[in-house]
Amino acid sequence: MTSSLPAGLRERKKAKTRAAIREHAMRLFEDQGYATTTVEQIAEAAEVSPSTFFRYFPTKEDVVLTDDFDPLVIEAIRAQPAGTPPVRALLDGMRAVFDLLTEEAWTAERRRQRLIAAIPELRTRVMQQTAAAIDMLAEVLAEREGRPADDLRCRVIAGAVVGVVLAVAPPANGPSFEPHDLVRVEEALRLVQDNFRLD
Structure with a gap:
């Protein structure tokens, strides 16, 4: 009906x-x-x-684990100007969403993250969702660049950014992300660029 x-x-x-x-x-x-x-x-x-x-x-878990910002971030990444380098598009897309959040929204997010940090089964599910986050970001990058959804370059870039976010603000440490953490993510990505070599 x-x-x-x-x-x-x-x-x-x-x-x-x-x-x-x-x-x-x-x-x-x-x-x-x-x-x-x-x-x-x-x-x-x-x-x-x-x-x-x-x-x-x-499920009951999804009440806490569903991240309402994910669809907004994807749309903000999609809206970045053509020709924007992939990592910059990801970071600027995240910033476009997070910069507009009210203090009330951040308070609700911190509350959600405190629960995740306190409940082992939720922390486990969050770590399992990491692969889904990589898929989500890789697909929007591939879409922007006209590449296949499983493009290796896009997956590696998405995986690097997700890995850096986890390194900067691991879920077990409480609220997993704060507005200032994007600056730390950028610093961490520069460390990756400057220090990781195969030779």
């Missing part, structure tokens, strides 16, 4: 429901522990059914 609400209003309603589910889930995780909180409890607190919960988040 298709909703009779106008498209814009429908999307706002979905976004509001999704935010409510996440907010109540985070509160319950903090108040009573991640492991003991059930999907049913989250759904009840958010005043939705469990089936509605699963329409927004495939």
Whole structure:
């Protein structure tokens, strides 16, 4: 059955429901522990059914692990001027998103990252998502350069940037990324450029 609400209003309603589910889930995780909180409890607190919960988040883990910034970063990378070197396009795309975040958004992100740092199974999933992050960035770089999605050059560049981000701000150390960390990432990439040689 298709909703009779106008498209814009429908999307706002979905976004509001999704935010409510996440907010109540985070509160319950903090108040009573991640492991003991059930999907049913989250759904009840958010005043939705469990089936509605699963329409927004495939698993309980995904409430915390879903990074809402990823689609924005991809679009910002895609929007960088033609001819921008790949690493610069990645960094400037990230900066374009992070520079516009409000303090409220950063507070919510730090809260999310604190939970990830505190819960071993979430930290494990984050590390497993590293390969997905490389895929995501490599594909948008390949798209920009008119190369195949599995292009080795694009994958290596994406892998280097993701590796540097992990080195600068590892998830186990708390909030995994702060606005100033992009400067450190640039410094770290220069270290890679200047110090890694095969001969």
